[in-house]
Amino acid sequence: MSEPAAEPTPGRHALVVGDAEAGGRLDLYVAGALRLSRTQAATLVANGDVTVDGRREKASWRVRAGERVDVNVPPPPGRAVLPEDIPLSIVYEDDELVVIDKPAGMVVHPAPGNWTGTLVNALIGRGQALAEGGGEERPGLVHRIDKDTSGLLVVAKTERAHRVLSGDLAARRVVRRYATVCWGHLKEDRITVEKAIGRDPRDRKRMAVVSGGRAARTDFVRLARFDVGDLLRAHLHTGRTHQIRVHLASIGHPVLGDDTYGGGGGRRLVALGAQRHFLHAAWLRLRHPATGAALDFRAPLPADLRRSMAALAGDPALADHPDPLDAFGFYDDPLP
Template sequence: MHDQFFIVTEQEANERVDKVLPTILTDISRAQIQSWIKSGHVLVNGEQVKVNYRCELHAKITWEEPEPEILEVLPEQIPLDIVYEDDAVLVVNKAKGMVVHPSAGHHTGTLVNALMYHCKDLSGINGVIRPGIVHRIDRDTSGLLMVAKHDQAHQSLANQLKDKTVKRSYLALVHGAVPHEYGTIDAPIGRDPKDRQRMGVVTGGRDAVTHFEVIERINQAFTLVKCVLETGRTHQIRVHMRYIGFPLVGDPKYGQRKTIATEGQALHAQELGFHHPVTNEWLVFQVEPPEVFTETLKKVKEMH
């Protein structure tokens, strides 16, 4: 993430630079942005500015993310639901509410902390903060995730994701009665220009393809769908289902105002298939959704 830049539009003109940047870099807190400005990691038209600098129209703001200050990620004894493990890969059923890797605001209690306690060898391709992590699922999404134990395994799994040969299917509970039994949503995803904290279907976004199949329609008000990812963009299923008018139940970011409390979106990574990075054998894993998902399903079936 070196030397990214942003040109100030009328919307941001005259706003303080430390207020504008957190709307673009949504994972970074305002306090962090302020420390970046003070340490010269943020420049306006190539010049260092003060924290209270007010942005001029068409000014070019560049930033370079300083190396993360998490010097070490410590192993933590956190229970893990391991579905499969050998010398090259590990498949884990991630609990809902667990963050995958350390980041600003989440230095401990993550899946990576737990993995480091569980096994001493994880691939180093993604650096200290994301050892072994080839792909992610959102904090409040439960289900299957593959982890690489060494760099060769990591490379193989990453290539399979890029070549779209990994099978990833999810269970999602959405608002509304989806009319078609099957469908494909092919719509590019990028940052939502109106709200930088969200992703959206945007012109010029990155290619994103989701296939879906209706499993069950419930009281004409909800549908249980199976979603198969062809690509893996941030919040892809959540954004795509909202885009076609059927937002996920319980989704705080993309859902309806009036939804059902489910501790975040009702989304579960149920099936994962990939070629073993060493033996090339095709492996497929399935896990049932957690109790909070089945309880939500029961709740909507009882509503009239």
Template sequence: MTLLNHTVSQEEKGLRIDKLLAKVNEDASRSQVQAWIKADLVKVDGEIVKSNYKCQEGTTITWEIPEVEELDVIPENIPIEIIYEDSDVLVVNKPRGMVVHPSAGHHSGTLVNAVLYQCKDLSGINGVIRPGIVHRIDMDTSGLLMVAKNDKAHVSLVDQLREKTVKRSYLAIVHGDITHDYGTIDAPLGRDPKDRQKMAVVDGGRNAVTHFEVIKRFGQYTYVKCVLETGRTHQIRVHLKYIGFPLAGDPKYGPRKTLEIDGQALHAAELGFEHPNTKEWLEFEVEAPEDFKKLLINLEKMS
């Protein structure tokens, strides 16, 4: 078991404990948290509580994440670019079109299958389907992803994400001419009430902040750099659509008439974090894939 704890702040007072723990555990769903509570793995000041317990300021929540079962995800010899590796962490450059971990409809060919072939030891905190996965990027987003090789590293990296100290910047091509050189989008995100397969800006959603900087304008399109302050599902895609500049090639949030690219023009270009063991600051950068760069060349010619 991995034991974690959290002290309830004034802002969190009154929240249901399952909702709060799903928020604190970035990669845990509310149903997973409820399963922990039903198994009596969650306590408040040492007392077992139910899922509908309303949190009180200053109390300490402790919870145990159960040890995972023997891994049943099959390692696959899939080429994957490893940017950095040591005994605690991996940094990989995920190609566009690759799912991060197995799920319904994607039982093989995922990043997890590929990483397990290269590395047998990964953290078990996220269960048998998502070993080592600390954060995710969408299937059709390329770029840098950090993977934990043991539970101590996993907890450290998740804490850094929660404390917003991890550097994550993306390159994106969007529809429209963004006139401001810099900007910040601060809008809460949650499930789209009209389409549960999508995310949207909604009242009462989870806090989400994206900073952007214009790199180059091409008239009907703009090349931007986006920096994540938070890391919600589809955050950049939804935020840019929200301000009227959807990502080129985005099949879920963008227009049908768009640039020729297989998936959204979004690339996780920079990643920086404190090493879980040595405390050294590590920072990595990778170029966008060839189809992304080709789009920029064509836009330059057209402008």
């Protein structure tokens, strides 16, 4: 039985045809790039929501390498997001924003397969105002974190906060640093991976390093070398879906516990639970959208990753350490 197609993500999508996709039908190209069914893609083409280098073409048009394909996906009929009484770990809150330490396993916003139990459901359940700029099903969201990644995430409560924070994020003025453990050992203590990321043409659920993808850069610093892998500090310069996971997998060192990108084996060896990868958004720095004051937030490793760290390092005391990242110098490097 074939897997159902994803619901289209509303908005404008600018695509560039790569060499591997050249020669294929326009509807199939759009379907593959945006994770749609052929029928969904063909409907967009027929409705004039797809242009090739600024002109309309039929669904049977054979795309050529280098062509720009613009797709406008209209928003679907509204779906009410229900408030839910779900506890949240609030790191900071004022009238403009709220910073949350998201647990692993929680989806950030409602989507097919996860209409309830999300961070947005929990935020609405608190009865607080949220900016509408993120969209009907993503109120207040400025950025996202993968379901099985834990750590810091900022949410805008006012339209001003959403506008300013989104602008700062796009201008790379919001600093986001993640703690991760990769399998194996990097060749150098500091490396930068700068590779474009897009949908994997062979598997719509995955992202991949692809020609014609969106530019992406991640800086990695090795903080510790264990028998099976390295503890890294990852600094995001861009915010592509699964960016850290894809970049590490692309150099042969996937994130420990990452089933999607080849790092899922050996969980018992590193005391890591099922459906969990070793990736934590530990450090977030931004300017307050109203006052301009510098805000610095840190989220210690959660208990499951502390236990894994203790197993990796062979030091049981790390499981009870307030923040093992501090012990490994995660916060020592000055922020830009």
